[in-house]
Structure formats: structure tokens, C-alpha cells
Amino acid sequence: MIRLEKRPNPSKAWSYSTPLLAVLLTMIFGGLLFAALGKDPVAAIRTIFYDPLLGQHAFFYRPQLLVKAAPLILIAIGLSLGFRAGIWNIGAEGQYIIGALCGAGVGLAFYPTESFIIFPLMVLAGALGGWAWAMIPAVLKTRFGTNEILVSLMLVYVAENLLRGMAVGLMKNPEGFGFPGSRNLAQYPSATSWINQNAGLHWGVAFALIAVIFAYILLTRHMLGFNIRLAGQAPRAARFSGVNPTRLVLFCLGTSGALAGLAGLFEVAGPAGQITTDFNVGYGFTAIIVAFLGRLHPFGILLAGLLMALTYIGGEIAQSQLQLPAAAIQLFQGMLLFFLLAVDLLTNYRIRLKQGAAA
Amino acid sequence: MDLSSINWLLLLASLMVAATPILLAGIGELVVEKAGVLNLGVEGMMITGAIAGFAAAVESGSPALGFLGAAVAGALLSMLFAVLTQFALANQVASGLALTLFGLGLSSLMGQSYVGLKPPSTPKLDLPLLSDIPVLGPVLFSHDLMVYFSIALVAATWAFLKYTRAGLTLRAVGENHEAAHALGYKVVAIRCAAIAFGGACAGLGGAYLSLVRVPQWTEGMTSGAGWIALALVVFASWKPWRVLIGAYLFGGITVLQLNLQAAGLKVPVEYLSMSPYIITIIVLVIMSSGRSRGALGAPASLGRTFHATG
Numbered sequence: 077m078i079r080l081e082k083r084p085n086p087s088k089a090w091s092y093s094t095p096l097l098a099v100l101l102t103m104i105f106g107g108l109l110f111a112a113l114g115k116d117p118v119a120a121i122r123t124i125f126y127d128p129l130l131g132q133h134a135f136f137y138r139p140q141l142l143v144k145a146a147p148l149i150l151i152a153i154g155l156s157l158g159f160r161a162g163i164w165n166i167g168a169e170g171q172y173i174i175g176a177l178c179g180a181g182v183g184l185a186f187y188p189t190e191s192f193i194i195f196p197l198m199v200l201a202g203a204l205g206g207w208a209w210a211m212i213p214a215v216l217k218t219r220f221g222t223n224e225i226l227v228s229l230m231l232v233y234v235a236e237n238l239l240r241g242m243a244v245g246l247m248k249n250p251e252g253f254g255f256p257g258s259r260n261l262a263q264y265p266s267a268t269s270w271i272n273q274n275a276g277l278h279w280g281v282a283f284a285l286i287a288v289i290f291a292y293i294l295l296t297r298h299m300l301g302f303n304i305r306l307a308g309q310a311p312r313a314a315r316f317s318g319v320n321p322t323r324l325v326l327f328c329l330g331t332s333g334a335l336a337g338l339a340g341l342f343e344v345a346g347p348a349g350q351i352t353t354d355f356n357v358g359y360g361f362t363a364i365i366v367a368f369l370g371r372l373h374p375f376g377i378l379l380a381g382l383l384m385a386l387t388y389i390g391g392e393i394a395q396s397q398l399q400l401p402a403a404a405i406q407l408f409q410g411m412l413l414f415f416l417l418a419v420d421l422l423t424n425y426r427i428r429l430k431q432g433a434a435a
Numbered sequence: 436m437d438l439s440s441i442n443w444l445l446l447l448a449s450l451m452v453a454a455t456p457i458l459l460a461g462i463g464e465l466v467v468e469k470a471g472v473l474n475l476g477v478e479g480m481m482i483t484g485a486i487a488g489f490a491a492a493v494e495s496g497s498p499a500l501g502f503l504g505a506a507v508a509g510a511l512l513s514m515l516f517a518v519l520t521q522f523a524l525a526n527q528v529a530s531g532l533a534l535t536l537f538g539l540g541l542s543s544l545m546g547q548s549y550v551g552l553k554p555p556s557t558p559k560l561d562l563p564l565l566s567d568i569p570v571l572g573p574v575l576f577s578h579d580l581m582v583y584f585s586i587a588l589v590a591a592t593w594a595f596l597k598y599t600r601a602g603l604t605l606r607a608v609g610e611n612h613e614a615a616h617a618l619g620y621k622v623v624a625i626r627c628a629a630i631a632f633g634g635a636c637a638g639l640g641g642a643y644l645s646l647v648r649v650p651q652w653t654e655g656m657t658s659g660a661g662w663i664a665l666a667l668v669v670f671a672s673w674k675p676w677r678v679l680i681g682a683y684l685f686g687g688i689t690v691l692q693l694n695l696q697a698a699g700l701k702v703p704v705e706y707l708s709m710s711p712y713i714i715t716i717i718v719l720v721i722m723s724s725g726r727s728r729g730a731l732g733a734p735a736s737l738g739r740t741f742h743a744t745g
Contacts, residue, residue: 080524080742164528216716220724225475225528226666227719230712233659237712241705364532403543403654410537414515417525417533425524
């Protein structure tokens with residue numbers, strides 16, 4: 077008979093090793109899945125995890141790693157603040173879209189003026205857009221007690237429809253021969269977020285690193301970070317110590333919204349280039365996995381973001397080389413979160429094999 | 436715009452069809468939440484049910500087997516959530532999200548060879564006398580069996596929760612799992628059963644989308660229906676009949692919005708398509724404002740992890 081015994085304190089060792097264990101389990105079960113699909117499991121895992129880093133064409137894939145990881149890290153950092161405090165922003169995908177729309181809107185409005193002020197203005201608009209979109213669930217929660225999970229999620233579908241409306245309407249490229257989609261911002265020097273396209277460097281990468289450091293300082297050195305952690309671990313104690321829950325909700329949702337908005341802006345002005353009807357590719361949802369995989373810790377998220385980017389790039393290679401379906405990678409990522417949540421048990425509980433008669 | 440071009444009778448009739456998927460998923464989630472578990476994976480279970488039901492119906496040629504397959508698939512998937520939350524004691528919110536992400540991936544993988552196919556048509560129930568009644572006939576009595584099944588399910592759930600001993604036990608587990616455990620009820624087993632029921636219902640709802648409402652398979656075809664079902668439970672204040680009312684209200688909005696598009700309302704399609712989601716938010720605000728969770732009727736143990744220490 078197996079019995080669980082709660083640990084007095086979460087185990088440090090397990091808390092570091094569970095993400096690795098989860099990745100390992102995902103590889104094993106993912107391999108089984110690939111085998112079930114009739115692919116060589118070893119080759120598939122190798123293609124996904126090894127080839128983009130150290131394979132023959134790695135020099136080509138490594139820069140892409142940064143490009144994919146940047147939005148994931150940026151969004152996940154924001155989400156992790158809220159998750160720590162028990163505030164569930166699940167609508168990062170929507171905030172990402174609105175950030176892209178606002179930022180791109182500013183950029184398109186100035187076309188074809190050349191000025192160094194345009195890009196900073198776009199960044200500001202992107203952050204503000206994402207922030208404002210996240211403020212809707214935040215204000216509804218603090219004013220009316222509405223569930224932020226459901227509201228932020230509903231707003232994803234609203235944002236997706238808004239995106240479609242913009243891509244075929246207001247933001248459509250007048251020189252686009254009637255095709256849906258805006259002008260390509262990556263080809264508009266004053267509005268592009270690329271720093272060095274060959275090296276995979278754009279402003280999003282820089283901001284992602286800044287966000288990691290900023291979040292680390294906030295969480296370990298600042299009162300606000302302490303309050304966030306306290307509100308998550310002991311809500312009643314937090315109230316007694318004078319933590320204002322309303323302000324915390326506004327701060328956490330606002331920050332994660334602004335970061336998601338920034339991610340959207342950097343993406344549309346760089347790697348994506350334009351507003352299209354299906355511009356969003358689910359980074360807002362994948363970032364949830366990244367946040368948990370990184371144990372809601374800034375540096376953990378940095379690593380988790382890079383790992384998740386690896387599965388994207390590797391997945392694309394596996395698609396073209398092994399004809400592995402794109403959905404398999406999505407399933408793979410979902411599986412990772414499952415295993416992570418399951419093995420987390422080891423952090424908080426001891427597993428005891430009970431001797432003798434079971435009670 | 437030409438409002439007279441809308442056939443209001445047809446609109447009322449299609450309202451019931453539009454409402455059925457979220458009604459099924461909603462009533463399932465109601466039972467889960469009554470047992471004190473918050474499963475946010477409805478969307479994932481629905482979409483898995485949609486493709487599983489579609490595949491089963493296409494392969495067997497029988498819609499009935501399709502619905503059965505969908506229910507089984509939804510229940511099986513929900514067991515992953517049950518293992519995570521009831522045995523591995525994982526956070527319910529995170530586990531539910533994991534279930535949705537996993538279900539979305541799983542469904543698009545399973546659905547690859549089914550894109551563009553047509554499912555066998557689900558026969559309409561032909562009630563000789565009833566469906567001939569002038570106005571009521573076409574609106575109320577000319578649907579397929581699942582529409583009536585969903586209503587019967589609401590009635591059965593209501594009666595189960597209100598009048599049976601097992602229903603009382605389930606509610607007790609949802610209100611206070613410590614006390615229920617002390618009384619000797621198997622909290623984890625009861626919760627697992629509720630989760631499986633919720634999964635089966637969500638699967639049925641998904642299959643109704645892919646077999647009757649749309650009827651075809653497209654990736655991501657639930658597009659938020661599962662989340663709306665979750666909102667429906669809040670709207671209903673955890674009362675079965677109100678889930679029915681809410682689902683029909685919501686179905687009405689969806690159908691009206693589609694009809695307005697067809698009637699040529701001078702608003703782009705994309706903006707009209709937002710309306711169901713915006714209205715859901717507004718409804719959530721109205722339902723939540725000024726009331727605590729308890730006053731709303733939420734089970735007291737909702738979302739809390741249970742770990743038997745004794």
C-alpha cells in the first residue's frame with residue numbers, strides 16, 4: 077500500500093530535478109507516440125532535441141532558437157508573477173494579439189515616414205495595448221469579483237476576431253492586391269524590431285533578457301515580490317500583513333498583459349512582419365507551459381523558454397525530414413505539462429510504502 | 436439590412452441545436468464542480484470528443500456509435516485529469532489547462548485523415564403528431580434524439596442531486612471534503628466518478644458539434660465552446676435547470692448573430708462573431724457582482740486539493 081506523507085517543507089532537490097524528470101518522461105512517452113505513428117522514435121527525439129543545437133545545420137537553427145524563445149520567455153515571465161500570487165491570467169494570447177495590433181497600428185500610421193522615434197512609439201503602444209486588454213479582467217475581478225480565468229480567456233476569442241477584422245479591413249495593405257494582411261513592417265526600416273536578422277537578434281530578445289533580470293530582482297529583492305509570494309502561499313497572512321489584494325491583481329495582470337503585448341509587437345515588427353488573419357500561433361498558451369516548466373522562477377523560465385523553442389524548431393525539422401505531423405509536437409508539449417504536474421508530487425510529498433495491514 | 440428575411444421560426448428551432456453542445460458540456464461540469472472539483476479542461480475534452488465521435492461515426496457508419504465513442508473518449512481523457520488532481524495532488528487550475536492543451540494537440544493529430552469528410556447524418560426524430568403542430572411542431576419537436584437527451588440529462592441530474600442519497604453524498608463531498616471523509620465516504624472515488632461523468636458529457640457535446648451542428652471536422656472547431664460551458668455553470672449558480680436556461684439564451688445569441696450576418700447587417704462578420712464571447716463576459720459580471728462565491732451557490736470545497744491525512 078502506497079501512502080503519501082506531506083513534507084514539512086518542499087524538497088529543494090526535487091524541486092530542481094522534477095522539471096528534468098518531466099522532460100525525460102516526455103521524451104520516453106513521446107518516443108512511444110512517435111513509434112505508434114510509425115516513425116523511428118530515436119531518430120525523432122534526436123531530430124527534435126539534438127539536431128537544432130549540435131547537428132549538421134545547427135548554425136542555421138541556433139539563431140532561430142532565440143527568435144522563438146523570446147516571446148515565450150517574455151510572456152511566461154509576466155504570467156509567472158500572477159501564478160505565484162494565485163492570479164490566473166490565461167488570456168495572454170489575446171493580450172499578445174492586441175499588443176501587436178496597437179504597435180503595428182502606430183507603425184502603419186507613420187508609413188512611410190522615417191524617424192528614430194517611430195519604433196519606441198510602437199513599443200509603447202504595444203505594451204499599453206496588452207496592458208489595457210489585461211486590465212479588463214483585472215478591473216472586472218477587483219470591482220465585481222468576476223473570475224479572471226474565464227474573462228481573460230473569452231477576450232482571446234474577441235481579440236482573434238478583432239485581428240481578423242483588422243487584417244481584412246482597416247490594416248489591409250493598400251498595395252496588397254486585395255490579399256488580407258497588412259504591409260510588411262520588417263521591410264520598413266523605422267518600424268522593424270530586427271537588430272541583426274542573421275544572428276536571430278531582435279528587440280524582443282533584448283527585452284526578454286531584461287524582463288528575466290527585472291523579475292528576479294523584483295521577486296528576491298523587493299517588497300512587492302515578497303508580497304506576491306506571500307499572497308500565493310498564505311493568503312490570510314498576506315491580508316494581515318497589509319497586502320492590498322486589489323493592487324496586487326491590478327499589478328500582476330497589468331504587468332503580464334504589458335509583457336504579452338510587447339511580445340506581440342516585437343513579433344509583428346520582426347519575425348512575423350505583418351498583421352495577418354492567423355498571425356497568432358499560440359505563444360500565449362505555450363507560455364503557460366513555459367512558466368510552469370521554469371518553476372515560476374525567472375531563470376528557470378529562461379531555460380524552459382529555450383527548451384520549448386527547441387521543440388518548436390526541432391519539431392519543424394522533424395516535420396520536413398521525418399514527415400512527423402505538426403500536431404504531434406503540440407501533443408508533445410501538452411504531455412510535458414502533464415508529466416511536470418504529476419512529478420511535482422515528489423516535491424511536496426514523501427512516498428511511503430506502508431508495511432503490514434492497511435488501515 | 437432586411438430583418439424580415441430572417442425566418443424567426445427557423446431561428447427558434449436552430450437555437451435548440453446551437454445550445455445542445457454547451458448544454459451537455461455545462462451539465463457535466465456542473466456535476467464535477469458540485470463534487471468540489473474545478474476542471475478547466477472542458478475545451479480539451481470537448482474537442483477530443485468531437486474528433487473521436489466523428490471518427491467512430493465515419494468508421495462505423497453509425498452516429499449512435501459515434502456519440503458513444505465520444506463519451507468514452509471524453510471520460511478517458513478526463514481520467515488523466517483525475518490522476519493528476521486526485522492522486523498526484525496537482526493544482527486543479529494548472530491540470531485543467533494541461534488537459535485542454537493536450538486535448539487540442541491530440542485532436543488535431545487524430546483528425547488529420549478526417550478533414551473534408553462528411554459524417555453519417557443523424558436522423559431527426561419523427562414524432563408524427565407532435566411535429567405537425569403548426570408553430571410548436573417545427574420549433575420543439577423536429578430535432579434529433581440528442582437534443583431531447585440533453586434535456587432529459589438536465590432533468591436526471593437535477594433529480595439525482597436533489598432527491599437521491601448518492602446525490603447528497605456527492606454534494607457533501609463538494610461542500611466539505613474533510614467532513615465527508617470523516618463520515619467514511621470515499622472522497623477520491625466519488626470525485627473520480629464525477630470527473631468521468633463530466634468528461635463523458637463534454638465528449639458528447641463535442642461530438643454534437645462535429646456530427647450534427649457543423650457537421651464536419653475542422654481543427655480547433657470548438658473555438659471556446661468549452662470555456663463558455665464553464666461560464667454557464669457560474670451563470671447558473673450551480674443549479675441544473677439554470678444551465679438549461681443559460682445554454683438556450685446563449686444558443687439564441689449565437690444563432691441570432693449568424694442570422695444577422697446572413698441578413699446583411701452592415702457590421703463586418705468578424706465583429707459580429709465576437710458577440711457571444713462579449714455577452715458571456717457581461718453575463719459573468721452581472722452574476723458575480725456584489726456577491727461572494729458562497730452566495731452564488733458555489734460548493735465550498737471547489738478547487739481545493741484533498742489529501743486524507745487520517
